[in-house]
Amino acid sequence: xxxxxxxxxxxxxxxxxxxxxxxxxxxxxxxxxxxxxxxxxxxxxxxxxxxxxxxxxxxxxxxxxxxxxxxxxxxxxxxxxxxxxxxxxxxxxxxxxxxxxxxxxxxxxxxxxxxxxxxxxxxxxxxxxxxxxxxxxxxxxxxxxxxxxxxxxxxxxxxxxxxxxxxxxxxxxxxxxxxxxxxxxxxxxxxxxxxxxxxxxxxxxxxxxxxxxxxxxxxxxxxxxxxxxxxxxxxxxxxxxxxxxxxxxxxxxxxxxxxxxxxxxxxxxxxxxxxxxxxxxxxxx
Amino acid sequence: xxxxxxxxxxxxxxxxxxxxxxxxxxxxxxxxxxxxxxxxxxxxxxxxxxxxxxxxxxxxxxxxxxxxxxxxxxxxxxxxxxxxxxxxxxxxxxxxxxxxxxxxxxxxxxxxxxxxxxxxxxxxxxxxxxxxxxxxxxxxxxxxxxxxxxxxxxxxxxxxxxxxxxxxxxxxxxxxxxxxxxxxxxxxxxxxxxxxxxxxxxxxxxxxxxxxxxxxxxxxxxxxxxxxxxxxxxxxxxxxxxxxxxxxxxxxxxx
Numbered sequence: 001x002x003x004x005x006x007x008x009x010x011x012x013x014x015x016x017x018x019x020x021x022x023x024x025x026x027x028x029x030x031x032x033x034x035x036x037x038x039x040x041x042x043x044x045x046x047x048x049x050x051x052x053x054x055x056x057x058x059x060x061x062x063x064x065x066x067x068x069x070x071x072x073x074x075x076x077x078x079x080x081x082x083x084x085x086x087x088x089x090x091x092x093x094x095x096x097x098x099x100x101x102x103x104x105x106x107x108x109x110x111x112x113x114x115x116x117x118x119x120x121x122x123x124x125x126x127x128x129x130x131x132x133x134x135x136x137x138x139x140x141x142x143x144x145x146x147x148x149x150x151x152x153x154x155x156x157x158x159x160x161x162x163x164x165x166x167x168x169x170x171x172x173x174x175x176x177x178x179x180x181x182x183x184x185x186x187x188x189x190x191x192x193x194x195x196x197x198x199x200x201x202x203x204x205x206x207x208x209x210x211x212x213x214x215x216x217x218x219x220x221x222x223x224x225x226x227x228x229x230x231x232x233x234x235x236x237x238x239x240x241x242x243x244x245x246x247x248x249x250x251x252x253x254x255x256x257x258x259x260x261x262x263x264x265x266x267x268x269x270x271x272x273x274x275x276x277x278x279x280x281x282x283x284x285x
Numbered sequence: 286x287x288x289x290x291x292x293x294x295x296x297x298x299x300x301x302x303x304x305x306x307x308x309x310x311x312x313x314x315x316x317x318x319x320x321x322x323x324x325x326x327x328x329x330x331x332x333x334x335x336x337x338x339x340x341x342x343x344x345x346x347x348x349x350x351x352x353x354x355x356x357x358x359x360x361x362x363x364x365x366x367x368x369x370x371x372x373x374x375x376x377x378x379x380x381x382x383x384x385x386x387x388x389x390x391x392x393x394x395x396x397x398x399x400x401x402x403x404x405x406x407x408x409x410x411x412x413x414x415x416x417x418x419x420x421x422x423x424x425x426x427x428x429x430x431x432x433x434x435x436x437x438x439x440x441x442x443x444x445x446x447x448x449x450x451x452x453x454x455x456x457x458x459x460x461x462x463x464x465x466x467x468x469x470x471x472x473x474x475x476x477x478x479x480x481x482x483x484x485x486x487x488x489x490x491x492x493x494x495x496x497x498x499x500x501x502x503x504x505x506x507x508x509x510x511x512x513x514x515x516x517x518x519x520x521x522x523x524x525x526x527x528x529x530x531x532x533x534x535x536x537x538x539x540x
Contacts, residue, residue, distance in 0.1 A: 036344055040417075043377035046377055065380070068385075136522060137474055137477060139515065140515045147508055147511075230370065231481070247376060255380075263373045266369060267368050274361070274368075
């Protein structure tokens with residue numbers, strides 16, 4: 001029944017027999033959604049477009065993006081690694097994202113499994129802490145972590161960045177793994193045990209492969225969140241800079257066009273990766 | 286592992302550790318000195334949450350009910366812009382909306398807008414920026430709860446002679462309320478704590494409590510005061526969030 005009800009909305013050329021029931025009002029929602037999607041992607045479109053824009057530079061001044069269109073150039077793509085600080089910031093971001101996502105995937109998997117399968121004392125407390133670290137404002141987490149490091153007199157830098165990013169990512173891995181572990185058939189593990197596998201073998205050969213999609217999803221989420229994170233990074237980075245914090249610092253003096261080129265790359269990378277995962281999932285099912 | 290996850294809680298309490306003696310004065314000072322910023326943040330959070338709910342609901346509704354087999358594609362298109370860091374997105378908006386930028390520059394040169402017209406630096410730009418950046422947090426929970434609704438219930442309502450509006454108000458809307466609650470929670474918390482939009486798109490008189498905490502901590506290096514402020518913010522958010530969690534259960538929101 002519902003399939004019949006939704007069908008006419010997908011068809012673009014309306015059949016003349018159904019003409020009477022069609023009113024202009026039914027175009028409001030699709031048009032609105034379409035317009036909204038355009039609005040949402042407008043800033044990205046502008047970034048990609050203006051990464052090809054020329055700039056006028058005086059002597060000795062670094063190039064800054066101009067708000068007017070001057071002319072097409074591929075210059076910035078050729079000179080993208082020109083600013084050492086920016087390149088270093090991007091390397092930091094990638095390094096931290098990769099390492100913290102790996103660490104969070106490893107640690108979060110166990111929390112997720114524990115939450116998904118066992119009832120133990122303090123389970124609801126763990127649940128609450130996870131909920132808390134997902135739902136508290138980033139600035140509070142950032143300030144709390146920074147004061148934690150200050151009170152430990154731990155110098156802020158790449159290591160504290162790694163710790164902080166791992167910490168906020170764990171919750172997300174735990175949530176995705178828990179969702180997977182809850183739907184797990186316990187008898188598969190019992191079967192492995194009956195066939196003489198020890199607890200370790202059972203875990204590695206049965207449990208882990210079964211929850212792996214959850215771990216992978218959590219890992220990718222953690223990687224994306226870490227790449228995107230600005231607030232917590234700004235609080236705990238110390239002298240090291242990450243890509244977003246470098247860009248934020250540059251807003252005061254003007255953004256070099258290289259930033260737009262990197263942003264285009266990151267955007268394209270994210271899109272391609274997502275499409276690949278989509279395709280892989282589709283083939284599996 | 287528990288200790289790692291528990292860091293979030295422990296830090297919240299350990300941050301007063303190094304100035305234990307005058308910590309209560311700290312709290313009252315912080316409140317009375319910065320009450321204006323707290324109020325502005327709460328107001329901005331409320332406006333942003335309301336606006337993004339109103340903007341997102343029709344889209345989530347349309348995709349969930351009429352998206353057909355293109356649902357995933359539509360969702361993907363919606364989330365496409367969010368593959369770029371939100372600092373970059375905010376910078377891009379300040380670029381687009383700048384005084385002689387690509388939108389207002391031409392409008393000014395043909396005389397449609399007065400020379401002095403500007404958006405960047407005003408409260409409106411900050412609100413629009415936060416709303417834009419938080420839209421996925423509103424759309425996704427709404428979509429999930431709308432998608433779950435059994436479409437035959439709407440048919441049943443129509444069979445029972447309710448018109449479209451009645452069917453929506455009495456069937457679809459009540460069933461989507463969990464999504465609305467989750468969306469409110471997920472949108473309002475980051476909205477209140479945000480400071481990037483106010484820093485990039487705002488001007489004098491638009492600073493939010495996040496800007497105060499950030500500058501107290503990273504510029505003035507007044508750690509106790511910044512911590513007290515952050516603690517107050519967290520406590521306020523926690524009260525709200527806990528009420529929500531009690532009403533709905535945490536699993537409902539985090540999964």
